[in-house]
Amino acid sequence: MTPLPRWADVVLLPLLNVVLAFLVGGLIVLAVGQNPLQAVGIMLYGAFGYGSGFGYTLYYTTDFIFAGLAVSLAFHAGLFNIGPEGQAYVGGLGVILIGLALNGMHWALVFPLMIICGALFGAAWAFVPGYLQAKRGSHVVITTIMFNFIAVSMMGYIISRILKPAGVNSDESAPLEAITRVPQLRGFIELFKNSPVNLTFFLAIGALFLVYWLIWHTKFGYAVRALGNNPVAANYAGISNQKLIMIVMALAGAFAAMVAVNNVGGVQGRLILNFVNGAGFVGIAVAFMGKGHPIGVGLSALLFGMLYQGGQELAFQMPGITREMIVTIQALVILFTGAMGDMLRGPLGRMFAQPDPAAGAK
Amino acid sequence: MTGLNPANEQRSPGTAASALAIELVGINKHFGPVHANRDIHLAIKRGTVHGIVGENGAGKSTLMSILYGFYTADSGTIMVDGVEHKITDSRHALALGIGMVHQHFMLVDNFTVLENVVLGAEDSALLRPTLNRARDHLKQLARDYGLEIDPDAVVENLSVGQQQRVEILKALYRGAETLILDEPTGVLTPAEADHLFRILGKLRAEGKTIILITHKLREIMAITDEVSVMRQGEMVATLATAQTSPEQLAELMVGRRVLLRVEKGAATPGAVLLEVENLVVTDDFGVPRVKSVNFQVRSGEIVGIAGVAGNGQSELLEAIAGMRDQQSGEVRVKGKALSLEGDDGAARARAAGLAHVPEDRLRMGLVTNFSAWENTILGYQDQYGAGPGLDIAKARASASEYMKKFDVRPANLDLKTSNFSGGNQQKLVLAREMERDPDVLIVGQPTRGVDIGAIEFIHNQIIKMRDAGKAILLVSVELDEIRSLSDRILVIFDGQIVGEADPATADETELGLRMTGSHKDHVVTEPGTLPEHETPIQQTLVQMSPKDNSGRDTN
Structure with missing residues (x-):
């Protein structure tokens, strides 16, 4: 089969898949007796139409970029990291510990330390599955899934038994003082009033560039891609597979942990039970839809950010459409862009490869 | 039915054969x-x-x-x-x-x-x-x-x-x-x-x-x-x-005249560059495949290892190249022992001046998803750029030089390697390994699955390396190739070197028997006159010396 032109592969195919997902989603909306066009309108308005909504969209996008990068990076090394959920959760511990230790200090000092400390905790959490894969051959898919569960139990214990101050009813840590928190953009930009988007958003944009540089412009990235494409050839090239697997997993965990900087440091100002709330899992879909490329990850993170924010708006505005239906539409996007992402490749390929009889006689 | x-x-069936x-x-x-x-x-x-x-x-x-x-x-x-x-x-x-x-x-x-x-x-x-x-x-x-x-x-x-x-x-x-x-x-x-x-x-x-x-x-x-x-x-x-x-x-x-016979001058062996001493190597299942092997390769000579596939050649090559742990024994390049433990031994072997053209280019020698220029630095990626960054411009420049020198077609740096023909893929690997001016070159199946025109080119390049004073270890299952390229032939059987021969005077029967682990005394027929091949040894012989038998079935 003739390969698609690059632009069709990168732009057209994902776009068609999203459109298809929305068409099927529209049919479902229609089936429950609601107007799909109106629903799309509300969704788009909710996500982009006004400042606060747009701010929320960018806030969710921030989470999804980090989680998506955590999956993408590992994927370039041939590792399927299912664990950003747990890695972000444990990263939150690092963020809150440094935050509480320096509580009251100015954010300009604390913010970089939160990044470092959170990254260390996330990296340590992801390192263990990496180690088990490299040295013991335990498949990283299995171990990262299990580590998500372990993280939930462990963090539940830590938050409710250790970090929870006396006299507080909900399961959460003590709060950070306002000056210590990562500043939200509404402080500088009028547009984002009431929305939680904060400086971490720029960190996410920076992370996209960093990962691009890392994967395609460094020796490390070259080794990672060699390992991911052909481990035997990597071994032939003198690249230590074991070492690289552990490093890449730790790095992925560090990226996942930035979700915690966004949430714990930038919005809640405290460590709340189950604050990750599925963002880590969305990262898997984001990474696949973005084909592991930072540009793709950025765009698909924005799409999912829009679905999240616009979806909540929709559930609020159109009572006929429940929260579950929003999840269904999100699932359709994942289904069409991820699992069935290549469904249209064949027909598109035939469209682009029209036989040209004149070209035969060369 | x-x-x-x-x-x-x-x-x-069986009507006029001309139908x-x-x-x-x-x-x-x-x-x-x-x-x-x-x-x-x-x-x-x-x-x-x-x-x-x-x-x-x-x-x-x-x-x-x-x-x-x-x-x-x-x-x-x-x-x-x-x-x-x-x-x-x-x-x-x-x-x-x-x-x-x-x-x-x-x-x-x-x-x-x-x-x-x-x-x-x-x-x-x-x-x-x-x-x-x-x-x-x-x-x-x-x-x-x-x-x-x-x-x-x-x-x-x-x-x-x-x-x-x-x-x-x-x-x-x-x-x-x-x-x-x-x-x-x-x-x-x-x-x-x-x-x-x-x-x-x-x-x-x-x-x-x-x-x-x-x-x-x-x-x-x-x-x-x-x-x-x-x-x-x-x-x-x-x-x-x-x-x-x-x-x-x-x-x-x-579409042009091809030399099937390799033309080369006499070898002028110099100092010993590669030494293998009492090397024992096991396969992935822990079964010993190389059993206490000893040999030396001097500068300016090609040593060919002849053997029926699966007699330890692959493991021997991989061990010398640092891809496989050695159980015991030593590999020395220019007199210095290679430490080949760990899973990045190949990097240390390269640093010591050893280049490796692997037996299986698709499985080992290339990342087929990489573009051509990326594959021309595989194993040498750390030489490109001083810091963590990869000097892509330098890599592309050298890739373009290699591809011109080895006539890799199409001369497209960005073409995915899987889209090159087998011969051109092999040229990419050879260019990468030969152009780094190694002291020792170990080559496995240099022409497997390669077009006949490219074979000629590849053989000439290997001879050129020899004449430039490199030590070359050649492994091939094609006895013809071993005989025409090598200056010395070592016969491997069941993980052991069972004999050495001079390709100019080597007796094919003798070689074939050694390759199948048999003794001289068991020869029953003169070489080249076997009417049928009833025993496994004779089968191997026919395979190994096709020229003598090529007329057999066509009469």
Whole structure:
């Protein structure tokens, strides 16, 4: 089969898949007796139409970029990291510990330390599955899934038994003082009033560039891609597979942990039970839809950010459409862009490869 | 087995040998802008072995896929037994008595031989009666054609050669009168290949027609009656095998004169650059494959390791290159011992001045998803750029230089490596390893799956390295290659070096016997005069010295 032109592969195919997902989603909306066009309108308005909504969209996008990068990076090394959920959760511990230790200090000092400390905790959490894969051959898919569960139990214990101050009813840590928190953009930009988007958003944009540089412009990235494409050839090239697997997993965990900087440091100002709330899992879909490329990850993170924010708006505005239906539409996007992402490749390929009889006689 | 093949019953096998089994007239096939088959005419006589040779991409496989119904020709007709047919799919082809044995087997690994054979040809909803009938039929076929195989053996437990026999049985069971074999010996050991040729001989004797696609000229010379040569989508010649020579065929294939013999001057060995001492290496399952091997390679000489595949050559190469832990012993480059522990030993071996052209370029030597320039720095990536960054401009510059020097086509730095032909992929690997000016070069199967034109080039490059004072260790299963390139031959058998020979004076019988672990005393016949090869040793001999036997089957 003739390969698609690059632009069709990168732009057209994902776009068609999203459109298809929305068409099927529209049919479902229609089936429950609601107007799909109106629903799309509300969704788009909710996500982009006004400042606060747009701010929320960018806030969710921030989470999804980090989680998506955590999956993408590992994927370039041939590792399927299912664990950003747990890695972000444990990263939150690092963020809150440094935050509480320096509580009251100015954010300009604390913010970089939160990044470092959170990254260390996330990296340590992801390192263990990496180690088990490299040295013991335990498949990283299995171990990262299990580590998500372990993280939930462990963090539940830590938050409710250790970090929870006396006299507080909900399961959460003590709060950070306002000056210590990562500043939200509404402080500088009028547009984002009431929305939680904060400086971490720029960190996410920076992370996209960093990962691009890392994967395609460094020796490390070259080794990672060699390992991911052909481990035997990597071994032939003198690249230590074991070492690289552990490093890449730790790095992925560090990226996942930035979700915690966004949430714990930038919005809640405290460590709340189950604050990750599925963002880590969305990262898997984001990474696949973005084909592991930072540009793709950025765009698909924005799409999912829009679905999240616009979806909540929709559930609020159109009572006929429940929260579950929003999840269904999100699932359709994942289904069409991820699992069935290549469904249209064949027909598109035939469209682009029209036989040209004149070209035969060369 | 009745009812499966109506066309079969009307045929009277063994009629005039000159009758045409298959005739292709004016076949054309385009793939987009590529004209893969250009007005092909081909007549295949019944009861003959007809070879089709050509370089990779010459259009052999396309033509056979058209005959077998995978593709439909843009124009042209197919005549089977003198009757025109529009073959629509492989089921149709089978009904016309055309069967195909693919290069990559299409077998269900955890089914038995019997189950694989009847798969898709069951004649009732209940399996038992089919299996019982098939068992008898299989016995018959095995008797007739020497295709002995246990019908109840599970396919995954069979050797590659036996699996190929199952494929042939499948085709015969379905009533194939014409068998297409696509590069059948690519995956076989020499002994298995020889067995296959004997089976083909029996099939021919029973009146079957065989189309053999290959690019190994010695197979053509050994077994075919007629041979057709394809080049760039065109059929350039059809010749009687007895009236042609490998040199003529090579010239037709490539379109220019090709030197099949390597021309080189005498070696001037200097200092010892590579030393292997008491090396013991195990395979992935902990089984010792290299058992206390000792040898030296001097600067300015090529040492060839001759042996039947699977006697420890691969493990030896990988251990020296730092890819496999050594159990005991030592590898020294320029007198310094390599520490090869850990899974990045290959980097240390390279740093010590050793370059490695691996036996299997696709599995090991290349990342096929990488573009060409990326593969030209594989293993040397740390030399590009001072800090963590990769100096892409420098890498591309050197890649472009290598590709020009080694005439890699197309000269496109950004083309994905999997889109290059085998010969050009191999040139990429060779350029990468040779152009880094190593002191020691170890080369495994330098010309496996490589076009005949590229073979000449590759051999010359290896000689050039030798003349530049490098120490070269060569491993190849092609004894011809070992003999023509090496200055010294070491014979490996069961992980041990069992002898050394001078290629100029080496006696082929002696070499062959050593390679099969036999002693001199057991020689029963003079070399080159074997009328039949009844013992495994003799089979190996025939495989190893095809020139002496090339005339045998063509008379």
